[in-house]
Amino acid sequence: MLTKKDFKMLIRTLLTLLLLSPPASLAEVYRWVDAEGRTHFGDRPPTQAASQEVKVESAPARVDNAARDRQQKMNAFLEQRQQERDQQRAADAKAEKQAAKRAELCTKMRARLKHMDSVSTFYNLNEEGERVFVSESENTRIRERFRKKVNETCSG
Template sequence: MLIRTLLSLLLLSPVVGMAEVYRWVDAEGRTHFSDRPPAQAASQEVKVESPPARVDNAARDRQQKVNAFLKQRQQERDQQRAADAKAEKQAAKQAELCTRLRARVKHMESVSTFYNLNEQGERVFVSESENTRIRERFRKKVAEACKG
């Protein structure tokens, strides 16, 4: 509450210092001052210089604390933005990987049989039950990696 009041006063003080003041003398010879020129008499604009605001040490300390708090909050927001950008980049990378893995699952469905290479480099085809286990194991790994 005190900080809000202090900030309000700081924001309003330049407006008060820049207000125009008019001086005029009425028919009876009395001098008047106002923030609006009179309609019936000629007036003169008076330049009023307000003294510089006196800031005590407690107010200066409070302002420094407010500035430090605002700086810390900005740093936290910057760190959060950086973390969000990193997470977004990682999510995009994961989505791309899952797209490729799902395409491989589809391709595996179209392959009739799988094989291994023996020591001579020859193809040794696996049984139909082994084909099914290979497909099922790969599908399960993709499902775990891609959550679905």
């Protein structure tokens, strides 16, 4: 199935080919005189009489300035719309990528929160590298702070 963009490109191509193809007036024209002396013209030579090919010069097609301006404006409009669509597609792709990163981060944060709930107590390392366990109230604050961070990051 043709997309809108492909359809427009097809129409443009057909119009260009139509404009570039030789007009029908450039086809061969023949002139002959019949037995009664009447002159005839046709696109094929007759079989019963001698004919002469006639060169027909057609006037060049004229495009008025208003039509040219309209065409230029239409082309500029179509180009601008295409650029806008391209920009929107890029913005959508960027937003989709950010959403995927956020979803991955949330998965990791929820896993860490689950792990934190399974740990009985937390500790800090002192200057000698020894574990210093925190109080139960500090454990609760650490869990709640992280839970709040998960909710802020992953909700909505």
